[in-house]
Amino acid sequence: MVYVRLNTEWTDGDGVNHAAGETVDVDAATLAELQAAGVVTEVPKSGGDASTEWVGPTSTKP
Template identity: 50%
Template structure:
């Protein structure tokens, strides 16, 4: 995938890339570059999207608490007994 560097970087082949250069990297290299804060976020793309090249870490969305009284048996549960016959 193509990413734009925010700082100079030397790839595994020894080639020096300048800040602002666009390079083609694999997912592992992208993760390493993001961890080091060396990847720019593309304009018009917000952080937290599915496929992103941001330098910020993603934070999990907090889970809303569920009232235990509102939890049902689920779709695999046997039908309720009928007592109205």
């Protein structure tokens, strides 16, 4: 599971609506879908800047 911050509103597979700015836990497949759609920003593990610290499935910077 990966903890991410939503850039836009999103409705999960259970039909639950999540507001932009909310943080949610998602699996790797859902993360990939949300990234492709531009819906998420990863939340850094160390409290750093989300724009410079990548915490995706590969743990490498894009």
